[in-house]
Each structure stands twice: as C-alpha cells, then as structure tokens.
Amino acid sequence: MQLPEKLTALKPYDPITGQFDIRLDANESYFDLPAVLKERIAAKLEQLDFNRYPDPLATDAINAFAAYYQIPAECVTAGNGSDELISILTNCFLQAGSKLVTVSHDFSMYRFYAALAEMESVVVPKTEQLQIDVDALIAAAQDAAAVIFSNPCNPTSLGLPRAEIIRLIERIPGLVIVDEAYMDFWNESVLDLVSQYENLIVLRTCSKAIGLAAVRMGFAVANPTLTGYLRAAKSPYNCDAVSQTIAAEVLQEQSLLQSCRNEMIVQTQKLYTMMNELARKYPDYLDTVYPTRTNFVFVKTAYAKEIHGALAAKGIAVRCFPDGLRICCGSRREQTLLRYAFEEIFQPE
Numbered sequence: 001m002q003l004p005e006k007l008t009a010l011k012p013y014d015p016i017t018g019q020f021d022i023r024l025d026a027n028e029s030y031f032d033l034p035a036v037l038k039e040r041i042a043a044k045l046e047q048l049d050f051n052r053y054p055d056p057l058a059t060d061a062i063n064a065f066a067a068y069y070q071i072p073a074e075c076v077t078a079g080n081g082s083d084e085l086i087s088i089l090t091n092c093f094l095q096a097g098s099k100l101v102t103v104s105h106d107f108s109m110y111r112f113y114a115a116l117a118e119m120e121s122v123v124v125p126k127t128e129q130l131q132i133d134v135d136a137l138i139a140a141a142q143d144a145a146a147v148i149f150s151n152p153c154n155p156t157s158l159g160l161p162r163a164e165i166i167r168l169i170e171r172i173p174g175l176v177i178v179d180e181a182y183m184d185f186w187n188e189s190v191l192d193l194v195s196q197y198e199n200l201i202v203l204r205t206c207s208k209a210i211g212l213a214a215v216r217m218g219f220a221v222a223n224p225t226l227t228g229y230l231r232a233a234k235s236p237y238n239c240d241a242v243s244q245t246i247a248a249e250v251l252q253e254q255s256l257l258q259s260c261r262n263e264m265i266v267q268t269q270k271l272y273t274m275m276n277e278l279a280r281k282y283p284d285y286l287d288t289v290y291p292t293r294t295n296f297v298f299v300k301t302a303y304a305k306e307i308h309g310a311l312a313a314k315g316i317a318v319r320c321f322p323d324g325l326r327i328c329c330g331s332r333r334e335q336t337l338l339r340y341a342f343e344e345i346f347q348p349e
C-alpha cells in the first residue's frame with residue numbers, strides 16, 4: 001500500500017495541552033454567553049428532532065447572519081467553521097496544479113488546504129511594516145486561479161483599507177477570497193460588494209467576535225452564482241442541527257454582540273498601550289508592537305519562544321511565532337495578571 005506523501009508528511013494539529021488559567025492564544029472572545037441566553041438555547045435544543053438530519057441549507061442560521069450583517073441570504077453559504085469553507089474552496093473551486101496566491105505572514109490553514117488540494121501555492125511576502133504589498137500581489141496573481149488572505153490579518157493584526165481591497169478585486173482576474181474573520185472589530189468590510197463582482201468571496205466566522213468558537217459555524221458570502229456552486233459542492237449535512245440552532249439564536253442578539261465587541265475593542269487598545277509601555281521599558285526583550293484592527297496584538301521579539309515558555313510556566317497561554325508573539329485581548333483582570341507576569345519575567349528578583 002502506498003499512501004500519498006501529502007498525507008503521510010502531515011503533522012497532526014497540536015492543540016495546546018496543560019493547565020492554563022489565562023487563555024490568550026486562540027483569539028476567542030473572553031465572553032461566554034449570558035445564562036439567560038443559554039437557557040433560551042437549551043429550550044430550543046429540547047425541541048429538536050434528534051433523529052432527523054439537519055437542514056442542509058442552514059436556513060435559520062443563514063437568515064440570522066444575513067439580517068445581522070444586512071446582506072441578502074441568497075448570497076450566504078454556511079460551513080462547519082470557516083475552516084471547512086476554505087477546504088471546500090481549495091478542493092472544488094480550484095484544480096490540482098493551478099496556482100493559489102497567499103501572503104506571508106497570514107493564516108496558516110490556507111497553505112495547508114492548498115497542499116492537500118495539490119495546488120501550486122505562491123507566497124507573496126509582506127512589506128517591512130508587515131503590510132500586504134498590493135502591487136506585488138496583483139502582479140503575482142495575474143495567472144493565478146485564486147488569491148486568499150485575511151483582512152484584518154491574523155497574525156499581524158493589521159488591516160488593509162477597503163479601497164485597496166477593491167483595487168485587488170478589480171485587477172486580479174481570478175477569485176479573490178477575503179477572509180474577514182476579524183472584520184467585526186474594524187469597519188472596512190467588502191461584504192456589501194459581493195453582488196457587484198463575479199470573483200469575490202468573503203469569509204466570516206462565529207468563532208471570534210460572535211463568541212461561538214465551540215459551535216463551529218462559518219459563512220461564505222458571494223454572488224448568487226458562486227453561492228450556488230458552493231452550496232452544491234459542500235457535503236449536504238455539513239452543519240449539525242445543534243450548531244445551526246445556537247448560531248441562529250445568538251446572531252439575533254444584536255445589542256449583546258455589539259456591546260461584547262465594543263468591550264473587546266477597548267480591552268485590545270489597553271493591551272496595545274500596555275505592550276507599548278513594556279516595549280519601551282524592556283527594549284532588549286520586546287521590539288515593535290503593531291497597531292491593531294483585531295482583538296489581539298502582535299509584538300515582534302527575538303525571544304518569542306523564551307517569553308512564550310515563561311508565560312506558560314505562569315499559567316498564561318499566548319501564541320508563539322518565529323519572530324513574535326500574538327496575544328489576544330482578555331478581561332481586565334487577565335490583562336493585569338499578564339502585565340505582572342511580564343514584569344516578573346523581564347525583571348527577575
């Protein structure tokens with residue numbers, strides 16, 4: 001038996017293990033759902049026919065999503081997390097051997113799925129300031145089947161203004177897939193443009209600002225033609241009835257969602273200020289702190305691995321990259337404890 005190398009070379013996803021009091025590593029919301037809302041969801045779940053397959057079109061969840069973002073439901077496809085949608089797009093909208101353009105730094109899953117789909121993946125480096133080089137991206141994408149990137153970006157936290165995204169959509173002949181996983185924290189979305197462009201697909205998720213990482217719901221938004229193909233290509237029952245029910249309930253909670261979002265933006269700005277103060281105080285250890293359009297902060301440091309390990313020993317999880325740390329916003333208490341931890345690490349007794 002011969003299994004393909006693209007499979008056997010894979011390393012299993014390494015979820016963080018060990019006991020962490022403070023989790024600032026996965027860009028989740030630090031708000032759990034209020035108890036009254038959990039009760040309302042529990043009542044809805046009681047009414048489910050657990051013996052029946054779920055709605056393949058996730059109608060209630062899609063309608064709630066479309067209403068929340070004020071877009072037509074006919075442009076929306078639901079996925080088992082936006083991760084699944086990325087997998088469907090690479091496997092079904094693109095052909096083996098065709099070219100997918102990504103940028104670096106960016107979300108690592110794009111290249112993971114591109115490799116499994118046997119695509120040629122071309123990486124366009126970002127500028128010195130970690131911004132997308134729009135002209136280089138346009139040039140690299142002229143013979144590409146698709147371009148995919150996150151905006152605002154995970155892990156840099158930087159955003160590309162809407163006018164620049166429009167320039168990309170108009171100058172790139174292939175598909176332009178804009179992953180707006182963090183766009184709830186900024187306001188330069190191109191969601192409203194999907195009907196105007198034949199080559200635009202926007203991805204959204206319930207895992208970040210919406211606070212439903214446990215539930216696995218993501219959405220792809222595109223014109224009705226692309227949406228028709230996407231709905232045809234996905235597996236019929238990709239979103240289970242429990243997730244659909246929960247997402248439909250929570251997406252109706254407009255004022256709750258907006259106040260959680262606003263609170264996270266405030267905490268992220270405090271985290272940014274705090275990291276800047278620490279970087280000024282300990283310039284040997286911390287380098288640039290990047291301005292953030294997301295719910296996390298990216299700090300450049302040559303000691304990412306060491307600091308990551310020292311924080312972990314204190315029960316604090318952050319995300320480590322070769323050249324920096326990605327730290328998600330937390331509650332006031334969590335961020336205060338993070339500050340104490342940094343002070344102890346950099347100034348040991």
Ligand SMILES: *Cc1c(COP(=O)(O)O)cnc(C)c1O
Pocket residue numbers: 027080081082083084107150154179181204205206207208213216217218
């Ligand atoms: C977290 C994240 C996602 C979300 O994936 P889900 O599968 O919906 O949880 C997608 N794209 C980016 C860039 C992310 O950071």
